[in-house]
Amino acid sequence: MFRISLLLAAVFAAGSITAMPALAADLALVLLNDVSKSMDDSEYEMVKDGYRAAFSDPEVIAALIGNSGGVAVAYVEFSGRNEIQLVRGWEVLTDARSARDFGEAVSRAPRTSAGNTALAAGLAGAAKLLMDGGFGAARQVIDVASDHPSDGGRTANVRDAVVAAGITINALPIVDNQPIGTFDGRMTYSTAEWGLLSLIHI
Secondary structure, eight states: OHHHHHHHHHHHHSOOOOSOOTTSOSEEEEEEEEOSTTSOHHHHHHHHHHHHHHTTOHHHHHHHHTSTTOEEEEEEEEOSTTOEEEEEEEEEEOSHHHHHHHHHHHHHSOOOOOOOOOHHHHHHHHHHHHHTSOOTTOEEEEEEEEOOOOOTTTTHHHHHHHHHTTEEEEEEEOOOOOBOSOSSSOOBHIIIIITTTOOOOO
16 A cells, blocks of 8 residues: 555656646546456455555645646556456546545446456557547556566567657556465465566566
C-alpha cells in the first residue's frame, strides 16, 4: 500500500503542464492491474486496498491538487488477450473528495477475469486508451501492477512503441513466496525469475 502511495505521489507531482485548456487534465494516468490466474485473491485484494489507501493519502492528494488542470485516471484490469476491461474511468480528479471517491470505487469493483497473462495486449490496450483520450499535451502514464516475472521478451516491442509515443510506464512488481505448481512445491514466484526485486521486464 505504501509503495502505491509513493508511486502515485511521484507521478502526480512530476512536472505539471502549464497553460492547459480549462477542461483538460495535466496528467492522464492508467492504472493497469494484472488479474490473471497467478494473482490469487489475497494479491488482488492487496492491490485494490493499496489503491484505496493511496487515493486517500494526504501526500498523494496534495500532489494531485498541485496539478491545476486535474488528473484524469482510469482503472483497467487485464489477464488473457481478450480479457482487457476498463473498470473505471475516465474520471478527472481535482480535490480530496474526488480522489477518495475514485479509490473507494476501484476497491469495491468486482474482479473481471482470471485468465492467462497477456501483458503485451494489456499494455497496448492501456496505451490505446490514452491515445484515444484526446488529452493534448498532458503527461501520459501507465502504472502496471503485476506478479508476472517474464514473458520471454514478447512485450518488448510493445513497450518500446509505447515509450516512443511519449507514454511513461511504471512497474509495481508483486513478489511473493507462494508455490507455482512445481512437482516438489519448492519453487515460488519470487525465486523463479524475479531475482532480487527486479522490475517487470516489459
